[in-house]
Amino acid sequence: MYEIKTRVRLSEVSADGCMTLPGIINTFQDASIFQSEDLGVGTKYLEEHKKAWILSSWQVEVRRYPKLGETVSTSTWASGFHGFFGDRNFIMQDKDGEVVAYANSIWVYMDLEAGRPTRPSEEEVTRYGMEEPYPMEYASRKVAMPQEGIKGIPVKVRKYHIDTNHHVNNCQYVQMAVELLEENGVETDFQSLRVEYKKSAVYGDILYPMYTTEGGAATAALCDRDGKPYAVIELKNKGEQK
Template sequence: MYQYKTIVSNNDVDFRFELKVTAIFRLFQDAALLATQESGTDSISLSKRNIDWVITRMDVEILRLPKCNEEITIITYPGRDLLMVYPRHFIIKDSNDKIIIRSSSIWALMDATSRKVITDRNIIDKLPPESSPDELPLPQKIEMPIDKTFIEQRKIHYSDMDFNRHMNNVRYVELLIDVHDFEFYKKYRPSFISLNYIKEIKEKETVSIYSSGINPEFIGVTNDDIPSFIGKVTFVEQ
């Protein structure tokens, strides 16, 4: 298992001086990159071979949000490969070795030119699978309810893009979080987030954002009425 310690930066906290929910996903992205560099299967190395890592599903359980300047340990490891997808798990612990956040995710490899999933199992060296009794089960498919409320439209700009030339994974989470305002988050915080990434979104495209339900709440993002992303969020009182 790959792990390292870091300090929660003041740039990554909210008005409660707690780690922003969106910052969790950036930490996971960084951890996955660092963990795969030695094997040459990190996103930067693979991009030179015209290959992209794409995330398809992710679940995140938030037991507690660490405070500004708090030391945390981030742990990540690959699960057992499943056909054409690659599971990866994440765990965040506090200085007392107590789990405060855990996550499971499913990734695929995509040809950067054709934008098609790569089915060749030998395209990268296999990562030895690991497991932990503390890991979160793998994420499942989310169905967006038929009855939903339109929230808003957003045009995707250059700053939303990553080096894969599509909207960054974390930006989807920001769209989800921004469905509610400051007054809402004074009372509630997410305790469990499930994400399904369905279709990539590119620069200059306009997406529509929908909401359904209360707790859990479903958030859907569509492009030309075609689903691009579905999130499911359970909230707890602060």
């Protein structure tokens, strides 16, 4: 298990002074990147070997949103490797050790030169190690497309959306979906998130958003001009939790 300790920054909170959902996701991402860097299989290693870990899906559950200035500990670990897939868990805890958010993620290891998935080497798997999956209710990594949804204003991919893989960073899709819903008057006190990533958008692409709502849940899709999704995002608020 790998752990980082941080304080909730002003740049990570919304008007209510609490960390945003994208803020939590970005902290989870940072922890996974820092672990890879410290293990010697980070961005430079991947670039040299023409490989990349591409996120296939997120499942994030939030018990509460930490407040500005609050100290939180974020832990992450590899929980399984099967074929070219890798599973990774995350937990975020407050200073008293209470879990405020947790997540599961599924990644695909890509051979960038060949343009297809590949198995990580035995040495790479050994470096990460493997621990027991976090005890949570695991949902499907598949998220259904919204049907006959409300269309939003198209979004052009800017340079600040792009990550080190030269694709739109996975959290940017979540940010776009949350903003789409907020701008259309949808209550965004979300406690549960699932994202299925279908394909990667790059600088200059135009994303065409659409969404549907039902009860305390919303589903948004960010698509290309032909309606094929880059990412499908499901969000549920407190009222939808068990």
